[in-house]
Amino acid sequence: MQTHKEEQVASSELDEISSSLENVYEKAAQLIYNSKYLLITCGAGFSKDSGLAVYKDIASNPIYQEKNLTYHDLARPVSTFETEQELLDYYGFWVNCAQSYLNTPSHSGYQILKDWKQLLYSKKEIQKEFNEKQIEILSASQWWKENCKIASNMFIYSSNVDNHFSRYFEKEEIYNIHGHALNWQCGNHCNEDCVWNFTKQLQNIIINQETLQIDNEKLKELKCEKCQHASMPNVLMFGDLGQYIRNTEEEDRYIAWECSVETFSKESSTKFPFIILELGCGLTVPSVRRENECVLLDCDESYLIRVNLGQEELDTIHNVDLIPMKNDRILNIKNGCQDALHRIHQHLLKIIENNK
Ligand SMILES: [Zn+2]
Ligand SMILES: [Zn+2]
Known part of the structure; x- marks a missing residue:
């Protein structure tokens, strides 16, 4: 009898654990569904899922x-x-x-992100003032010409050097920081x-x-x-002494986009209109992670979904000012990027279907 009872407890605990695991994907999907702007930020862990030799x-x-x-x-x-x-x-x-x-070939996570653009983000109403603000900032850049395209409500910020995002997104939506x-x-x-x-x-x-x-x-x-x-x-190589020529156009576009998103997020009626989705960013050169945390602190209406296989990567918060708000502003998902995106996508499709 005793053993039986123990087993029952154990199995209900297991149920709870596995349902709470599934809940993080559901929660991520809900956050994404409710949002208006999505910043996708990637590190080596994202490219690795394509089986690309680093x-x-x-x-x-x-x-x-x-x-x-x-x-x-x-x-x-x-x-x-x-x-x-x-x-x-x-x-x-x-x-x-x-x-x-x-x-x-790129892994299927890229296509999922592109699907979100078509299924979700392209259907959100974006005020024309949001675009005007980006153009106003960008028109100060030397390279800017009238009628240049600008990003809409999704943007890619990646430290990978394989250029695979160009297969799925437009040039004006991507900043390859290295x-x-x-x-x-x-x-x-x-x-x-x-x-x-x-x-x-x-x-x-x-x-x-x-x-x-x-x-x-x-x-x-x-x-x-x-x-x-x-x-x-x-x-950008190790020991760079200024040899690397930065892509100022991509950088300017990112700055203008992020600044405009911050401004218009404040006016939004939803709680977290601005989602930052961090995919596979490691601790060795944490430039992408730091940028995300900086945006999170700058913009009270933003929320970070951090996907990583490593517990240390999930536990580490670089900016101490963020630690008190981590439970309200950061969702950790312990998984590889491709699988995590598939799971979020399944929930997102259900939410979209239920809200039709
Ligand atoms: Zn030369
Ligand atoms: Zn900022």
Whole structure:
């Protein structure tokens, strides 16, 4: 009898745990359904779900180990490499990365986010003043031209360099904060605009599978057209001393969007019109996490949904001012990004159906 009772208790506790687990997805779906603006912010954990080899995996090849080259040695500005052999290794690594980004299909989480745009966010009524405010801010930028497109109520803020979001979202909706590996640039930063799309050429470069180097004949094609300095991926590297050319257009767009969202969230009738969805952002370089927490503190009408596989990543709050309000403003979901998005999506579809 005793045992039976204990078992019952145990199984009802289990039910409670599993239903509360499912509840976080339901709660996330409800928050998203009620919101008006969505900022999607991504780190390495999001790209990883596509099965994309992160730099670390690519660099863990035994050929690099034999050469005593780690990912920290390879993810550096081109000007730190002196000999021809070093350059051939460097380019072999980055061409390999770029080709694997191009050849890998994106995981289904991307399509879900795009579906939310069509099913939900494109149907929300956005005041024309919201767009006018963005344009007013952006018109101060040098690159701005009249009739340039602007983002609506969704925006992507990502530290990944695979550029996969461009397959699903418009250029004006994406800020790749560390650049991406399909754009290349002058390694000498000879000019603010010296960045070019290199996709086509990258596809045709052959990597020697025994050395993981490119052919030295190719070196002359990998130069800046303006100053003949060696080129490099337009990616923020370790030990950057100003070589990296920032994408000021994307940055300006994000700043204008976020500022306009803050302004118009204050006027909204719902409690949390502004949702920040953080997907797979780690603790090593927590720039995306910090930005999210900063927005959360700036804007009382915002709410953070933090998705991560790691408990430490979920438990860590960088900004101490946020700690007292964490239960009211942050929802933690312990899962991989793709699966979490699927679960939220199922609930969201139900809510949309019930509210038809
Ligand atoms: Zn140059
Ligand atoms: Zn702000």
